[in-house]
């Protein structure tokens with residue numbers, strides 16, 4: 001007999017209450033071997049009850065988490081105004097609980113999620129490294145997620161039961177052996193495949209956090225009837241999937257005819273209310289900001305600093321995957337510019353909490369057709385002007401007025417960072433070259449790889465520098481761009497690495513002729 005879907009309200013059944021004396025530490029199995037730096041803090045060692053091999057039919061991993069005795073640590077976080085220039089800006093006492101619905105400071109600036117670093121510092125770097133390492137590759141709710149395995153640094157106060165997760169994160173850090181060796185003369189080049197994920201982009205990392213918090217707010221009867229975003233495709237895909245998983249309405253504003261078919265179909269399939277609007281992304285962004293200030297629709301773009309908290313875990317994951325060794329360079333394609341700051345924040349927290357002793361240099365890579373940050377960088381950060389972004393094959397970063405410009409500049413200045421740009425031909429050639437070495441990347445990753453090639457050619461990045469290129473979306477979302485390239489169907493582009501299929505008659509002789517010709521040209525057998 002088919003069972004009826006779980007109504008959303010059934011998720012809000014009250015949690016068992018525990019007396020303070022029953023509280024245990026974060027990861028009881030670990031604490032006996034890990035040093036705690038506080039003298040007045042004494043982690044206990046009671047191991048959790050082993051999970052049964054077969055669950056009763058009415059039991060599941062969420063129930064298991066409900067039975068787990070919660071941690072006693074008082075980790076907390078709150079919104080504070082984002083301070084772009086600590087030297088010039090006087091400290092403010094403005095702050096907000098994460099349970100408030102607020103996206104901007106009183107002065108109209110960006111917000112940042114600030115963690116109680118003193119509380120986190122009560123544990124040393126070795127403690128955090130071991131805790132995070134112990135959670136990788138498990139199915140324990142919610143730590144099976146690469147984001148929630150760092151829960152204490154993300155949203156420490158959310159109840160496990162409110163979390164909406166697809167066990168995102170833990171993405172592959174791919175050793176780009178052939179691309180590195182043959183195309184840029186490097187032996188230590190890596191691609192962090194954030195796009196090989198639940199909805200095919202890094203947006204899942206931020207969206208699990210934002211939608212979980214919305215889930216919590218709705219259980220608290222806060223006025224949130226739905227969640228909305230403007231999108232060039234990936235944000236809307238992630239928002240609609242996580243909202244659908246939680247039974248929360250989602251509303252997405254898309255620039256008409258400017259996103260790929262694969263991206264358009266994602267929110268449609270996940271049941272979002274999809275508005276296709278006759279403007280570009282910047283126009284959609286302006287409209288969603290106006291709408292969310294009028295209606296009880298929660299804003300899900302990265303202007304909302306909750307998103308950054310999830311996205312920063314990709315940086316922590318990179319360090320973890322290198323066994324807590326710090327790479328020299330990390331190259332991130334940039335559009336609305338939340339992600340470059342997220343990477344900075346993840347690396348910086350690891351440094352501040354003693355997991356590593358330095359942070360990598362960051363590179364933000366933009367499409368030349370949508371390059372406001374690049375132009376600002378080239379002006380010595382003296383004169384920021386939004387641009388009218390032109391069409392680009394890297395359509396998800398066709399953004400001329402990025403909301404996180406201040407965050408990006410902060411990240412770059414504090415990591416001795418660089419901004420590079422790539423023309424349409426450069427980014428498409430880079431994508432084709434990467435694909436020919438066994439990857440299947442998106443055009444935005446092509447932008448990042450072209451930046452790498454330029455910085456290698458200019459001698460800025462050395463042959464032995466350990467370098468990570470962040471791949472932001474799955475290549476399968478951008479098949480039309482690849483088809484156009486490989487069929488040499490792009491005006492003014494040589495498409496030097498095109499590999500069009502050969503049309504041949506169904507005839508043995510004809511096929512042998514074609515194959516001999518191919519082998520004579522030097523195909524390796």
Ligand SMILES: Cc1ncc(COP(=O)(O)O)c(C=O)c1O
Nearest residue numbers: 334335336337338339396472473
């Ligand atoms: C595939 C892809 N790459 C890169 C970016 C740029 O990220 P950000 O807007 O955080 O700079 C986006 C979205 O903007 C994206 O969808």
Ligand SMILES: N[C@@H](CCOP(=O)(O)O)C(=O)O
Nearest residue numbers: 231232233234235301302336
């Ligand atoms: N590429 C993004 C653009 C919006 O970025 P966000 O991080 O501010 O949501 C998208 O996929 O929509």
